[in-house]
Amino acid sequence: MTVLDPRLRNINAAMLSNSTYNRTYNDYSRGMLQNKIDEEFYNATDVFTIQEEQTPGMLDWVNIDVRITHVLSDKNTSDKKNDDWRQLIFKDIAHNYALGVRYFFDNNYWLTVQSDYYHYPTASATIRRCNNQLKWYDSTGILRQEPCIIDDKIQRYRNEYNQYIITYEGYITVLCQLNKFTKDIVINQKFIFNGQAYKVLNIQNYFNKTTFGDDAPLLTLTMNRDMNNTENDDLADNIANNAYRVTPSSTPTIGNYILPDVTSILQGDTQQYSVFHYVNSVPDSTTFTITASGVSSNYYTLTVVDGNHFNVTNLQMSTTKLIVTCTNNTDQSTIQISITLKGLW
Amino acid sequence: MQYNIIAHLMQNNEDIWKILRYNDPDCLNKPNLTMNQKASLIYSGQPISTPYRVFMSAIDDSFEEQVSLLRIFPDLIIPRSRSVADITFVIQVFSHVKCQYLSNYTNRTVVLMQNVLQTLNGVDTIPGLGKIVFDRNANSYDRASLSITNNRNFTGYSIVLSTFTT
Numbered sequence: 001m002t003v004l005d006p007r008l009r010n011i012n013a014a015m016l017s018n019s020t021y022n023r024t025y026n027d028y029s030r031g032m033l034q035n036k037i038d039e040e041f042y043n044a045t046d047v048f049t050i051q052e053e054q055t056p057g058m059l060d061w062v063n064i065d066v067r068i069t070h071v072l073s074d075k076n077t078s079d080k081k082n083d084d085w086r087q088l089i090f091k092d093i094a095h096n097y098a099l100g101v102r103y104f105f106d107n108n109y110w111l112t113v114q115s116d117y118y119h120y121p122t123a124s125a126t127i128r129r130c131n132n133q134l135k136w137y138d139s140t141g142i143l144r145q146e147p148c149i150i151d152d153k154i155q156r157y158r159n160e161y162n163q164y165i166i167t168y169e170g171y172i173t174v175l176c177q178l179n180k181f182t183k184d185i186v187i188n189q190k191f192i193f194n195g196q197a198y199k200v201l202n203i204q205n206y207f208n209k210t211t212f213g214d215d216a217p218l219l220t221l222t223m224n225r226d227m228n229n230t231e232n233d234d235l236a237d238n239i240a241n242n243a244y245r246v247t248p249s250s251t252p253t254i255g256n257y258i259l260p261d262v263t264s265i266l267q268g269d270t271q272q273y274s275v276f277h278y279v280n281s282v283p284d285s286t287t288f289t290i291t292a293s294g295v296s297s298n299y300y301t302l303t304v305v306d307g308n309h310f311n312v313t314n315l316q317m318s319t320t321k322l323i324v325t326c327t328n329n330t331d332q333s334t335i336q337i338s339i340t341l342k343g344l345w
Numbered sequence: 346m347q348y349n350i351i352a353h354l355m356q357n358n359e360d361i362w363k364i365l366r367y368n369d370p371d372c373l374n375k376p377n378l379t380m381n382q383k384a385s386l387i388y389s390g391q392p393i394s395t396p397y398r399v400f401m402s403a404i405d406d407s408f409e410e411q412v413s414l415l416r417i418f419p420d421l422i423i424p425r426s427r428s429v430a431d432i433t434f435v436i437q438v439f440s441h442v443k444c445q446y447l448s449n450y451t452n453r454t455v456v457l458m459q460n461v462l463q464t465l466n467g468v469d470t471i472p473g474l475g476k477i478v479f480d481r482n483a484n485s486y487d488r489a490s491l492s493i494t495n496n497r498n499f500t501g502y503s504i505v506l507s508t509f510t511t
Contacts, residue, residue: 188393188406201407232392241392268380344352345384 050105057179090123100217109147148176178219190240198223252278256335264340265314275326294323317343365398370448413440439493439501458502475510
């Protein structure tokens, strides 16, 4: 029970508090508040168990109990959709929360977009539902998928008529967590949302959590409408430049294999190949007869090292492909590799 | 045509590639680039074009760095007959104004222009092309002009050379 007479505050604090922890009246007061919340938290009808991400970017979830309340009025949401916004009220008033922290519930990712972190007696945050995903292949060829929020409004959308060909413009704002994956997003990078291509025009990664830190929790991307490339974009899975992903090389199991699967050689370069017959993923002693065709021998040099190894040197660019055929000397089966003799680049 | 001209520049000039590769005033004193290093500066259809410095087309990506660029296009083809034509092609060399001053008291874009002319003018060994000239008597369109600008921070030269080919 809080003592209302200010003259008795210190007496009360000294009598009721843990002397090793509640060293000040403020500590005592916060302890009382936490006790009160602990007593009554689960009486609320809006308490739910949701998942909270522990490490930015890792989607490593831990269950927590929170109150989930409305943020926007049902009747005054303007362009914002009421169900995209919620407030979380944490049971622990010292709960470790911050901008950029992600949650998962109701089959949606949610991103913390507002917080009352500094010197506020209770812990609560405004979260926003992630309504799409940024998908891209990173520099190692791994598919990255990051939940994001595409803002409700599209800006300055129009057809650009003053050109030889009419093109469409329109600007959107995309918000996501800034983490070790999204920090690699660069200007001009293309993304596809539900079949529509957008290109990154501006990156805001500088709203730091602390004045002197390089610790911005959120990434805001401004994107302009771009164009689909039906050859390179994976429009079904919404991944731009799909053709540039790294395709894992096939692991030999059984049969004839030429490795590595390098199908183009720059002018002046030499590529080494091996050809083996595999049984249970292990190469056996079978040798091959190796021949080349398709291009005049003025354009390349084929050097057969032994029955299992050969080198191809590109002497000059060719518009037709070099075909190297390896014939299994045991069963006469063949395997081929088509090699593009490229120019200087 | 564009490939063969760029290949000729790769095989017969070093300063152009050092200027394109290095953005500091001392770029000309750096080691020559290997052929692979030169090739790595040439754009060949990658998803993002801004890491590259040599282009055979216009591009629609926005640059963030103070760099130097070279672009090459066929420009004007005037047929003399059904089988022969006068061809002009344009080489654009331009760079950010803050990196144009070189340590040898020259201008980066001027040095680029000089090297392009020095390496290509009078050459008649490029496959698929006749003799390349920078000669107003041969083609009245030949010229170099300080006409490249984005009205903000990039300037450079548009160099028109010509050839006569079948």
